[in-house]
Amino acid sequence: GNSVTQMEGPVTLSEEAFLTINCTYTATGYPSLFWYVQYPGEGLQLLLKATKADDKGSNKGFEATYRKETTSFHLEKGSVQVSDSAVYFCALTTYNNNDMRFGAGTRLTVKP
Amino acid sequence: NAGVTQTPKFRILKIGQSMTLQCTQDMNHNYMYWYRQDPGMGLKLIYYSVGAGITDKGEVPNGYNVSRSTTEDFPLRLELAAPSQTSVYFCASSRDRGSNTEAFFGQGTRLTVV
Numbered sequence: 001g002n003s004v005t006q007m008e009g010p011v012t013l014s015e016e017a018f019l020t021i022n023c024t025y026t027a028t029g030y031p032s033l034f035w036y037v038q039y040p041g042e043g044l045q046l047l048l049k050a051t052k053a054d055d056k057g058s059n060k061g062f063e064a065t066y067r068k069e070t071t072s073f074h075l076e077k078g079s080v081q082v083s084d085s086a087v088y089f090c091a092l093t094t095y096n097n098n099d100m101r102f103g104a105g106t107r108l109t110v111k112p
Numbered sequence: 113n114a115g116v117t118q119t120p121k122f123r124i125l126k127i128g129q130s131m132t133l134q135c136t137q138d139m140n141h142n143y144m145y146w147y148r149q150d151p152g153m154g155l156k157l158i159y160y161s162v163g164a165g166i167t168d169k170g171e172v173p174n175g176y177n178v179s180r181s182t183t184e185d186f187p188l189r190l191e192l193a194a195p196s197q198t199s200v201y202f203c204a205s206s207r208d209r210g211s212n213t214e215a216f217f218g219q220g221t222r223l224t225v226v
Contacts, residue, residue: 042219102155
């Protein structure tokens with residue numbers, strides 16, 4: 001079956017530090033990969049996505065590259081801000097499935 | 113832009129009580145989902161629907177029921193609340209599945225069963 005494994009948190013960084021959150025997946029078929037972000041008290045919202053191998057998704061300074069050979073979709077940002085503090089979820093879906101599978105989430109706290 | 117609206121935002125139930133979590137979307141999406149979010153466990157799919165009149169079980173359906181009489185509404189019913197159902201519940205919708213499946217989420221319902 002499909003599954004997503006995400007690095008465990010929490011992660012605490014200082015402002016302007018480099019961020020990496022690891023995500024690996026197992027899937028039958030050809031998955032699309034997503035990163036969602038959940039700010040305090042809110043629902044999840046899409047941060048970025050990639051739909052085929054070697055695609056790079058990017059948004060708000062965050063990037064992730066779909067690596068089929070390592071079945072990974074790691075999230076990176078070169079310089080984090082306090083406003084990036086949130087919980088980040090890696091997720092996948094495949095066309096032959098009707099649901100989206102989520103990782104456990106990684107809580108990021110950025111300190112001034 | 114309303115998007116996906118869930119009510120209530122918070123609820124405390126006693127063991128054995130029942131309740132319905134409401135979910136409405138105004139984007140004319142065919143696909144709707146109910147997830148529960150437990151600490152450190154990510155989101156688990158409870159039920160989903162691919163269109164009005166069609167529902168199916170997800171990973172953790174026991175203790176819940178759903179209906180989809182219209183495209184807009186997808187209520188989740190808890191018949192006999194148990195402490196194990198204490199969680200945060202999210203409703204979501206999407207236009208399609210696969211590569212186009214950006215899911216839009218409601219703000220969540222925090223349910224405590226005591």
